[in-house]
Amino acid sequence: MNVSPDAALVAVHDLHKSYGEVAAVRGVSFEVRHGEVFGLLGPNGAGKTTILETVEGMLPIDRGTVTVDGVDVSSHPERVRRRVGISLQRTAFFERLTLVELLGLFADLYGARHRAERLLERVGLSEQASRQVRTLSGGQQQRFAIAVALVNDPPLLFLDEPTTGLDPQARRSLWDLVEYLRLEGRSIVLTTHYMEEAQHLCDRVAILDHGRVLALDTPRNLVERLLATGFRKDVAVQRADLEDVFLDLTGRQLREG
Amino acid sequence: MNAFRSLTFANLKMYVRNPIASFSLAAALVLLLVLLKVVFSGQAPHTRVAVVDASHTAASAALVSDLRAAGTFDVTSESPAAARNVLDRGDVDMTLAIPADFDARDASGRPVPVRLQVAYRAGTVAESSLPALRGVVEGYDEVVLGEVPSVSISITPVQARASSAIDFLLPGVVAFNIIGSALMLAAGVFANYKSTGVLRRLKATGISPTVFVLSHAAATFVLGIVQTAAILVVAELLYGVHLDLVALFLLMMLGYLVFLALGLAISGWIRDGQRATAVAQSVAFPMIFIGLLSAALPAGVASVTRYLPVSYVTDGMQRLSAGGQVPAVGADLAWLLGWAAVLLVAAGRVFRWD
Numbered sequence: 001m002n003v004s005p006d007a008a009l010v011a012v013h014d015l016h017k018s019y020g021e022v023a024a025v026r027g028v029s030f031e032v033r034h035g036e037v038f039g040l041l042g043p044n045g046a047g048k049t050t051i052l053e054t055v056e057g058m059l060p061i062d063r064g065t066v067t068v069d070g071v072d073v074s075s076h077p078e079r080v081r082r083r084v085g086i087s088l089q090r091t092a093f094f095e096r097l098t099l100v101e102l103l104g105l106f107a108d109l110y111g112a113r114h115r116a117e118r119l120l121e122r123v124g125l126s127e128q129a130s131r132q133v134r135t136l137s138g139g140q141q142q143r144f145a146i147a148v149a150l151v152n153d154p155p156l157l158f159l160d161e162p163t164t165g166l167d168p169q170a171r172r173s174l175w176d177l178v179e180y181l182r183l184e185g186r187s188i189v190l191t192t193h194y195m196e197e198a199q200h201l202c203d204r205v206a207i208l209d210h211g212r213v214l215a216l217d218t219p220r221n222l223v224e225r226l227l228a229t230g231f232r233k234d235v236a237v238q239r240a241d242l243e244d245v246f247l248d249l250t251g252r253q254l255r256e257g
Numbered sequence: 258m259n260a261f262r263s264l265t266f267a268n269l270k271m272y273v274r275n276p277i278a279s280f281s282l283a284a285a286l287v288l289l290l291v292l293l294k295v296v297f298s299g300q301a302p303h304t305r306v307a308v309v310d311a312s313h314t315a316a317s318a319a320l321v322s323d324l325r326a327a328g329t330f331d332v333t334s335e336s337p338a339a340a341r342n343v344l345d346r347g348d349v350d351m352t353l354a355i356p357a358d359f360d361a362r363d364a365s366g367r368p369v370p371v372r373l374q375v376a377y378r379a380g381t382v383a384e385s386s387l388p389a390l391r392g393v394v395e396g397y398d399e400v401v402l403g404e405v406p407s408v409s410i411s412i413t414p415v416q417a418r419a420s421s422a423i424d425f426l427l428p429g430v431v432a433f434n435i436i437g438s439a440l441m442l443a444a445g446v447f448a449n450y451k452s453t454g455v456l457r458r459l460k461a462t463g464i465s466p467t468v469f470v471l472s473h474a475a476a477t478f479v480l481g482i483v484q485t486a487a488i489l490v491v492a493e494l495l496y497g498v499h500l501d502l503v504a505l506f507l508l509m510m511l512g513y514l515v516f517l518a519l520g521l522a523i524s525g526w527i528r529d530g531q532r533a534t535a536v537a538q539s540v541a542f543p544m545i546f547i548g549l550l551s552a553a554l555p556a557g558v559a560s561v562t563r564y565l566p567v568s569y570v571t572d573g574m575q576r577l578s579a580g581g582q583v584p585a586v587g588a589d590l591a592w593l594l595g596w597a598a599v600l601l602v603a604a605g606r607v608f609r610w611d
Contacts, residue, residue, distance in 0.1 A: 058461060081463035088461065092454040096274040097267060108263035109462040148458075 009034050009069055009156055009187050010055060016063035017050050017211075024050040026211040027064070032156075032189055037182050039202035040191045047211040048191040049089055049160055055189070056158050057081045068156065082110060085149035089160040089191075091141070093133045099144060100129045103151060110152035119147040123177060139170025146177060157181065159190040163197060168243055169253065175201060260464055261472050268476030282437040283484035286430045287491050293426060294495045304386040305349040307335040316360035320397050324353075329389045344376060350383035352376045353390070388579055423496040428574030429549035431485060432567050435512040436541050436548070438481055443473070443520030444537030448530035451611065460610035470521060470608070478513045485509060501582040508573045508586055511593035515566045518600035525607035551575075566596045 010032035017025040025047045032038040040048045053059040055066050057077030066073040068080045093102050103116035120126045123143040125136075133141060142162055149157055159178070163171040171194075178188060178201050192198055198205050199219045206216040215222055272279040306324065310317045325332050335343060340352045354374040361369045373394065377383035450456045459469060485505075492498040520537055527533040544567040547554065551571045554562060562568055573589035583590075 056461070057463075058457070078463040078465075081461055086461040088454065088457060090454050091458055093458060094267060094271060094455060096271045101267070101270070105263050105267045106462065108259040109459070109464050111259060 008032065010038075010189065011067045012051070012055060012064070013066075014064040015051065015054060015061065015066060017047075017054055017059065018062055024211050025054070028206075028208075028211070028213050029064075030206050030213060030216055032187060034155075034187055035182070035185055036203040037178065037188045037190065037201050039198040039205035040189065040208060041193065041195070041198050041205050042191075042208035043193060046208040048193075048208060050211075051208070052158055052160050052189065052191055056084065056086050058086070082152070083154060083156075085146075085152065085154035085157040087142075087145040087149045087157070087159045087162060089164075091145040091148075093144075093148070095134060096132060098130045098132060099125060099147075102133070103147065106148050106151045112152045119150055122150070122180075123147045124173065137170070139166045139173060142166065142170070142174060143177060146174075146181075150181075154186070156187045157189070159188060161191050161193070163192065163194065168247055169250070171197070172247070261468050261475075264469065264472035265475045265479075268473055269479060272476065272480050278442075279438075279480060280484065283434055283487055286434055286488055289430065290423075290426070290488065290491050290495060293423075303331045304329055304351055304383050304389075305331045305333070306390075307333050307340040307343055307349040307352045309335055309337050309340045309352060309354045311337075311357040312355050312359035314360045317355045320355065320359075320394070323393050323397050324390075327389060327393050329386050344378065347378065350378050351386075351390075388575075392579075423492060423498055424575065424578050425553075426549075427488075427492055427496075427498060427578055428571040429545075429551065430488060431509075431574050432512070432548035432570045433545050434484055434488060435481060435509065435570060436516055436545055436567065438484060439477055439513045439516035440520040440523075440541050441534075441537050443477065443517045444524045445530075445534045446473075447521060447524035448527075448533035451524065451528065451609075452530035454611075457611045466605070466608050466610070470604070474514060474517050477517055478510060481509060481513050482506075498578060499580075500577045504573070504577055504581065504583045504586050507583065507590055508570065508577070508593070511590060511597055512566070512570045514597040515593055515600055518597060518604045519566075522600055522604040522607055525604060525609055528609070547571075564592075566593060569593050569596070 008031035012031070013029050015025055015028040016023070028047070028051055030038075040051060042048050050059065054061050055068065055073065057068075057073045057080040060077075061074050068084065071080055071083070073080050094105075097105065099120060100116045103119055104114050107114045107116075117126070117129070120129050123146055125140060125144060125147065128136060128140060133144060136144060146157075146159065146162070149159075162178070163174050166174065175197070178190070182188060190201070202219060204216065204218050205222070207214045207222070215225075217225070308321055308324070310321065321332060321334075324330050333349070335352075337354070340349075340354075343349045344352050352375070354376075356371050356373070358369055359371050361371075363369055375387070375390065377387070447456075450459075489498070489500065489505075519540070523537050523540065524530075524533045527536055544565060547562045547565060548567045548571045551559070551562075551568060563572075569589040569592045573586040573593075576585045576589070579585075
């Protein structure tokens with residue numbers, strides 16, 4: 001892919017998508033730049049997953065244009081899917097194959113080099129290499145899904161709610177992984193409904209509701225813009241919250257199942 | 258090509274690591290063959306034949322003796338009028354009329370061609386023993402009368418050896434196994450992959466559906482060869498069945514392709530996994546029934562079911578059991594190829610990753 005720091009790697013323009021009579025996405029536009037972590041935020045049903053899957057080429061587009069590194073997604077969805085890394089919201093793999101075997105299989109499906117051990121090491125699953133996915137914990141399964149998404153060494157990753165349902169340690173571990181992938185120079189588009197996660201990980205976020213973009217900027221700019229309107233929290237600012245207490249008591253180390 | 262090979266091996270690994278799902282049906286069918294041998298000693302129901310011998314020669318006596326020796330027929334001698342009566346009453350399943358000029362010679366001493374008249378009760382065991390009758394007559398013709406064929410009968414020309422239970426059962430057993438592992442397993446597995454999201458994850462790699470389907474077909478076929486080989490080894494050991502392997506391979510390959518495509522079409526057409534499995538079962542069981550009882554179906558029903566793919570599998574297997582080779586099953590293979598083409602196109606049209 002072309003690497004130009006400020007160029008748009010993903011360009012979405014006036015995207016529309018409906019399921020029957022229900023309009024899930026209504027005229028969404030945004031760009032994702034090289035090397036940034038871009039977050040799609042919103043409550044359940046806001047259209048986050050639909051937008052992500054149309055950009056990935058997993059769902060057909062009703063109206064509008066989406067390009068990924070200059071490739072039109074509507075015209076070449078398979079081409080786009082082969083060049084990006086995708087971790088779906090609900091990921092399932094073949095049963096009765098080990099992690100190493102699955103990574104080898106997916107490498108062949110992408111026509112990529114086999115490097116299962118390295119990928120497992122990167123996501124912290126080296127010790128589970130000969131286990132099957134169903135025996136992994138929720139956090140381990142999410143990390144394995146990301147390992148599979150990295151099989152074709154993609155410069156752009158799509159992560160759909162990667163930390164939903166994970167305990168605090170597993171979530172922090174996944175955050176570390178996302179930061180590491182960003183340091184490698186990869187661009188990442190993720191969806192989440194955890195605001196602290198978006199604030200921690202994302203360079204820019206688009207806040208969505210009812211299939212529309214309500215705001216799009218860096219988390220800091222969005223906060224400052226809100227404060228500029230005179231908004232003030234009624235509660236006193238805490239220097240720690242319950243999650244900090246939880247992590248202090250139970251430790252930050254990831255619990256392996 | 259890597260994707261196809263890798264997916265095929267992955268499917269085979271999963272089959273081998275799940276032996277209960279993969280091999281229980283074949284094991285049950287093998288057990289069925291063993292039980293049949295133990296309980297019934299491999300004997301088929303006998304066909305009761307009333308012979309009307311107008312010739313009363315040593316040659317006609319030799320033919321009747323061959324008929325008795327075949328082991329499939331209970332032979333009695335009757336007058337023409339009595340034979341018709343016992344056939345009408347159902348006391349016998351078949352009558353065989355040997356004409357007066359049987360074994361007659363012309364001026365140069367050569368046998369005069371004659372035609373045996375066979376009448377049988379449709380829908381009885383007699384129908385399925387016609388090939389055996391034909392075999393006895395051909396054997397008599399070659400051995401007794403020499404190289405010049407002179408005796409003919411007006412029934413389906415199938416070369417047959419002495420008939421036994423395995424001739425009726427084995428084609429149905431093989432068809433049962435093909436339907437079980439190709440149609441029902443495919444529909445269930447595809448539906449499961451769809452409902453759990455495995456197919457969506459594969460879709461995300463951008464691979465073609467054709468590669469996915471053909472790799473699954475290849476793995477199922479390899480599994481089917483192992484299963485069928487086990488069944489045939491038992492059939493060989495217990496019943497002495499020898500089949501032409503090339504013809505068997507072609508018949509099985511097309512059979513698997515047809516029923517896999519049918520399973521795929523069902524799982525593509527019906528998105529819900531449990532419903533797809535139920536529909537596959539409701540399609541499979543009547544066909545298994547037809548396959549197992551093909552020899553005993555009433556003529557009216559058979560005239561319809563003979564166009565179903567299972568009938569070409571069982572018909573082909575019957576021809577192979579009777580010693581046939583590739584040319585003998587050519588029509589069955591052609592029909593199966595036609596069915597495979599139609600069902601693959603239909604499956605391709607309704608296939609959905611999610």
